[in-house]
Amino acid sequence: MAEILLQMENIQKYFTGVHALDDAFLSVNYGEVHALVGENGAGKSTLMKILNGIYKKDGGRIIYKGKEVEIDTPQQAQSLGIGMIHQELNLMPHLTVAENIFIGKEPLKGVFLDKKRANIEAGELLRSLNIEIDPAAPVNTLSVAKQQMVEIAKALSYNSELLVMDEPSAALTENEIQELFKFIRNLKNKGNGIIYISHRLDELPEIADRVTVMRDGQYIGSACMKDITKQQIISMMVGRTIYEEPKTKSSVPVDAPVVLDVRELTAGYNVKKVSFTLRKGEILGFAGLMGAGRTETMRALFGADPVESGDIFVNGQKVRIKSPSDAIKHGIGYLSEDRKGFGLAVGLSVRDNCVMTNLEEYTKNLLVDDKRIQEVTEEYIDKIAIKTPSTMQLVKNLSGGNQQKIVVAKWLIRNCDILIFDEPTRGIDVGAKSEIYKLMTKLTEEENKSIIMISSDMPELLRMSDRIMVMCEGRITGELDISEVSQEQIMALATMNM
Amino acid sequence: MENTTLNKAKKPSFGLHKLLALSVLVILYVFFSIFGNNFLSWDTLINILNASYYIGFMAIGVTFVIITGGIDLSLGTTLMTSALIGGAAYNMLGWSIAASLVLTILTATAFGILNGVMVAYLKLPPFIATLGSQMVGMGFGAIVTKVMTMRYPTVGTEDAWFKYVFYMTDPNSPIGRFPVGALWLLAAFLVASVLLNQTRFGRYTYAIGSNREAARLSGIKTRRWLALIYTLCGFFSGLAGIFFAAAYTTIIPGTGNGLELLAIAGVVIGGTSMSGGVGSLTGTMIGVFVMSVLKQGLMSMGLQGHWQTFFTGIVVIGAVLLDNYRIAAANRVKKPT
Missing domain, CATH: 3.40.50.300 (P-loop containing nucleotide triphosphate hydrolases)
Structure with missing residues (x-):
């Protein structure tokens, strides 16, 4: 049986009058790619922001590596080993790959930056991840997929074991997606847990091991990817009771211009x-x-x-x-x-x-x-x-x-x-x-x-x-x-x- | 929630700053009247007014620009350049003074158009565009005049009416020495106030400064209006040029930069926000007079020019700090809604 890396239980979150998360639940194992899906506004982002310390939860428990933890700031999440890769990349385009990876923790020689060591260490990190990128290259000379990998490498440089990826494939071409998937599988084999948020249900069987569905801030269910069809995922995503009467027929006359x-x-x-x-x-x-x-x-x-x-x-x-x-x-x-x-x-x-x-x-x-x-x-x-x-x-x-x-x-x-x-x-x-x-x-x-x-x-x-x-x-x-x-x-x- | 909105409506946050600036003006005036030497006199008042004209005209023009969230750094050199060009026509080409003044205004307006096109159509940041035209203007004036000082008519010459109409009435006339320039400034202020508060031009000035994209999506041709606003600012610099020439007679090439900062300081003291959308001409006028009262007052206490610069700086910083504090306080009140 796989070991649990992260468990978020019974998470509650209120925004002025709105119950944004109600009993949300998520469990991720070591060495697993776990897909998180739901409509817009289902609460995925809110849940991830709580995990990353951007929002404060109003109830529930987060158990990480077997211990209950409180995450109040993104820095805390980072030091616990939780890395977040946002949809909009947070890289500084004019700085080099190495400078981006070590931003905030630059290797120093006395009071001066040790650029040489930064490049060497960044190079080692990238090689260990099988990424072929020159650490001295400015980030804006790289393709979007490569930039994403730099961002992931940056997250891993904090020894992250859990990575959250928000729509990583959205801006990528088909070839780049394959490159990304190869990379994700590689990480998975090293024992990292990955939360993979995506709207592209078709690509999930290829990359994810399990899937959790959220709807209206609630946990709907989880399943192994191989046991569930796209149709079933969709009905979990939308299967709500509609309280307000939906329209049953068009109120526009057939001959309206x-x-x-x-x-x-x-x-x-x-x-x-x-x-x-x-x-x-x-x-x-x-x-x-x-x-x-x-x-x-x-x-x-x-x-x-x-x-x-x-x-x-x-x-x-x-x-x-x-x-x-x-x-x-x-x-x-x-x-x-x-x-x-x-x-x-x-x-x-x-x-x-x-x-x-x-x-x-x-x-x-x-x-x-x-x-x-x-x-x-x-x-x-x-x-x-x-x-x-x-x-x-x-x-x-x-x-x-x-x-x-x-x-x-x-x-x-x-x-x-x-x-x-x-x-x-x-x-x-x-x-x-x-x-x-x-x-x-x-x-x-x-x-x-x-x-x-x-x-x-x-x-x-x-x-x-x-x-x-x-x-x-x-x-x-x-x-x-x-x-x-x-x-x-x-x-x-x-x-x-x- | 209903209640808080109702309460807020009763005291619009807009007038408060003007009130503060006005009370600073009054306090300064009273202060110098008590501690200054011979401050409370008709002569000093005339001096205060005289020190305000050209700064006042520039400040009126740039208030519009600053309300759009922009800036115009070329005011001072546009003032000098346009006065130089007009002076050159008068001195070197023998134009009549009236025609020369028209040329002065046209030159300044042309610089306004240049700024407007650069900012609105070529999308240059206002700071950079007007910094560029500041330098271009200064160089241009010197080139055209071959770096010679231009002279405007003075008392006792044939065209002396120029000074009587734009600066000070003839002391030998029935009304005696009267600062007519102040009346012109008042007139300009009234016309500009109507423009800012009661025309589409003014509404769009606020709309562009408050949210340019929302204004564009409302069908307002934002680029055209923005170019017009910079043009207006240039026109006012031209007016400032005429009144500067009337007051000081000689115009020296290669000067003028730095005057724009005094105008901008006046606008800021008057509570117009550098981030756009908020501002008033009344505030601007108060701001301009705060500076000239300070100038004359310090002089009456025997403190010279550098003291004036020093204290103007303090007032500018103080005015903006106060404004920040006021906005923060207003936001704190709003939070619970």
């Missing part, structure tokens, strides 16, 4: 020949996992990022959209997933934000017409029930739900007919969520708006959408009518590598 027709839109590295249509009064859901290219698609459509190729038709007319102001002219509004980063100027007032899209309309004789701005802001505060003490309140002092409503107001005041909601309820509490849902329904049913909704929240997709497009790695992998959709189907399409 197409308001937006996107054909073979290609942009950046993550939008590949995306085609879809949106009809009047429809809520079109976009499903997919993190990095599926949904936000990138919408940003390209909105003119926020440059488009390489593809055609866009609004109300049957071909349009050219080169900047957000072009998109807005054609009645398209984009409500970003990152409200504070892209949606709002939080240091400004409710009023200033509300008319930011449409200040031309509220200008008279070159002067801004504050009286009418006040009126229209009050009108929309009423209309969509924004809770704010005054129109002059700074947006940063409002709750997430109310901030989101201000973003909505902003686009309604501009009179946009096509609204793109990107993760409309992320970071919003339950009550505010249902208000946003009500608002979206009202917009489509009473005001004839058409909505594209990107969401990673499965119940939300099923409750709100009339039709669902599924994306994976920059491509549309499926289109599902709400009357025939199942969570399993969506997840299968969302993890389908093409």
Whole structure:
């Protein structure tokens, strides 16, 4: 029987009012690659951040090498021998491989850096891992896969026995993935334990020994890879009871006109020949996992990022959209997933934000017409029930739900007919969520708006959408009518590598 | 949570800094009136006003730029260069003084456009772009004038009206010695305030400084507006150039750098945040006057120029420290929500 390296039991974590982890469990053996899977927001990252000392757990035990340990800081995790390889690599691109590996513990000769010894020691470490990299090479001259190996070598230089890898294969080509896998097997044979987080279910049988599934912050189950199918993993990932009634059939009349027709839109590295249509009064859901290219698609459509190729038709007319102001002219509004980063100027007032899209309309004789701005802001505060003490309140002092409503107001005041909601309820509490849902329904049913909704929240997709497009790695992998959709189907399409 | 938001709304964090700056100004004035030699007099007041014009105009222009989160280091040399070019037209080419002043303004505006294009369209960091144009401007002025000092009309010459209109009224006129420059500065301040507070230009200035990407995604043509804001700043440096010429008559090539820092210091004392999105022209004016009161006051106590520099430095640091403390305090209040 294999010996247990790490056991996390009964882990609890609360974020202001949200029970993020409820009885989470994970057990990893020496010499094992253990896959950790779950939807976005299932709690994988939170659990790993607790293991790494970034978050403090609110309950439960961590047993590492047979002893109960408290991990309060990443430094403690490091000294225990727990190494974390983040999805975004934490290397300093202009420094050499050796400098990166020994950052914070540079070999010294007196008060001076001993570069020679650093290079020799780094070289030895890399050789022992069968990595062929020149320790004196600057990191930014290496391929992404090689950089990842440097990061792993860096983690191992702290004598790490447990490595956490967050989506290590996401940015790699097929050849590079094989290189990485070879390397991981090598580590495994030396007795290291590896927690392997991935959305790519297809690659798990090749690399993982066991798998643990999480959902909604809870432990769902573990199994040996050879005893479980992809289908079974998917049903564990999504097999929740849906409390809110999902839509059973589309509420859009069959003869509703197409308001937006996107054909073979290609942009950046993550939008590949995306085609879809949106009809009047429809809520079109976009499903997919993190990095599926949904936000990138919408940003390209909105003119926020440059488009390489593809055609866009609004109300049957071909349009050219080169900047957000072009998109807005054609009645398209984009409500970003990152409200504070892209949606709002939080240091400004409710009023200033509300008319930011449409200040031309509220200008008279070159002067801004504050009286009418006040009126229209009050009108929309009423209309969509924004809770704010005054129109002059700074947006940063409002709750997430109310901030989101201000973003909505902003686009309604501009009179946009096509609204793109990107993760409309992320970071919003339950009550505010249902208000946003009500608002979206009202917009489509009473005001004839058409909505594209990107969401990673499965119940939300099923409750709100009339039709669902599924994306994976920059491509549309499926289109599902709400009357025939199942969570399993969506997840299968969302993890389908093409 | 509802309650905390309600409480916050009653005291907007915005006015507090202005109030503080204003009280510093009053305290300084009272202090020097008591301890200074002959400080409380019409002459001293005129001197305080006179010391403020050109700094004031630059400070008004650069307030817009700083609210966008940018900076303009070329103010001082743009002031000198534009005054030099205007002076060259007047001295060397025999242009009328009026036409020369128009050329002064146009030259400064051109430098503003240059800065705007570099920052908004070529995406150079404002610090670097305007540092470059500072040096280019200084060199350009010296090259054009062949390193000769330019002279503007002075009292007693044919074009003396220039001094009477932009600096000080004719002492022999019915109203006597009156600092007209102060009225011009007041007018510029009022016009700029309308521009900042009541036009799209002003709203977009705040929007760009608060969150440039959100502004762009709201359909605001951020690059165009940003270029315009730098252009406006150049225009104000040109105004500053005219008033500098009216006050000091001679313009020497190769000078001017360092003046921009006084203007920026005034803006900062007035509570405009270097990180953008927050700021006011009222604050800027108070900041500018804090510096000139300090200057005249220290002089009235028999302390010379280097003391003024020393204490201005202390006030700048103190103003920003105070602001940091105020923001931290405001955030502490907000935490429980």
